[in-house]
Amino acid sequence: MNHVRIAIDGPAGAGKSTVARTVAKRLGILYVDTGAMYRGVAWLAQTYGVSPSDEAGLVAMLREHPLTCGRSEHDTVDILADGRVITQELRSPAVSGMVSELSAHPAVRDILTALQRDFSRHESVVMDGRDIGTVVMPDADVKIFLTADLDERARRRLSEMEGQGFCVDYQELRATMAERDARDASRPVAPLRQAPDAIVVDSTGKSVEDVADEILSIARQVL
Numbered sequence: 427m428n429h430v431r432i433a434i435d436g437p438a439g440a441g442k443s444t445v446a447r448t449v450a451k452r453l454g455i456l457y458v459d460t461g462a463m464y465r466g467v468a469w470l471a472q473t474y475g476v477s478p479s480d481e482a483g484l485v486a487m488l489r490e491h492p493l494t495c496g497r498s499e500h501d502t503v504d505i506l507a508d509g510r511v512i513t514q515e516l517r518s519p520a521v522s523g524m525v526s527e528l529s530a531h532p533a534v535r536d537i538l539t540a541l542q543r544d545f546s547r548h549e550s551v552v553m554d555g556r557d558i559g560t561v562v563m564p565d566a567d568v569k570i571f572l573t574a575d576l577d578e579r580a581r582r583r584l585s586e587m588e589g590q591g592f593c594v595d596y597q598e599l600r601a602t603m604a605e606r607d608a609r610d611a612s613r614p615v616a617p618l619r620q621a622p623d624a625i626v627v628d629s630t631g632k633s634v635e636d637v638a639d640e641i642l643s644i645a646r647q648v649l
């Protein structure tokens with residue numbers, strides 16, 4: 427296959443990671459979860475006691491403890507901090523609660539955007555996040571904006587978190603997701619936004635396989 431880049435953006439819990447992973451697997455190409463990278467910065471900040479509001483402190487922390495990315499055997503990207511894989515730690519409520527604030531800093535975004543572009547430069551990828559079609563890969567071959575009803579997004583995230591052993595309240599989770607989306611959409615730099623040339627896919631009431639099929643059929647029309 428030629429060099430193919432598929433960008434999937436959208437709000438929290440729209441099913442981006444599961445769908446993007448499935449699409450990448452079906453095409454036999456790499457899946458890059460950029461949210462995990464921002465979560466990795468949040469995990470480091472929590473570990474080293476750096477405030478999510480302290481842009482210079484976060485940059486200094488990343489210089490001393492750089493986040494690195496390793497390719498897992500399943501053609502996905504593992505996030506490593508201080509030399510160990512931290513994928514499991516990234517979904518905690520504490521990380522989710524601070525990630526949006528630190529993601530708004532341009533200096534933090536510059537570091538992660540460069541890492542993300544390195545992946546897409548040389549190989550075919552499905553990459554998901556908030557600014558992939560607008561900033562990271564504005565020349566992507568396929569751009570999808572994946573949405574779903576907030577209640578369904580919150581229900582999906584609740585079952586995901588319960589499956590990982592976290593105890594969370596539905597109403598509280600729903601409110602924090604809405605708050606995170608509002609924060610992501612209103613920041614001045616690289617906000618959560620549909621690229622003008624993105625195709626909207628609504629995953630409400632649909633299975634992962636159905637949404638992946640929909641995206642693959644959109645992709646086949648342009649690839």
Ligand code: C5P
Nearest residue numbers: 438460461462464525526529555556557
């Ligand atoms: O996708 P996920 O929910 O794991 O993303 C966590 C957070 O990381 C988002 O709420 C957003 O603040 C930030 N993020 C971002 N840009 C991306 C991906 C994620 O700002 N490309």
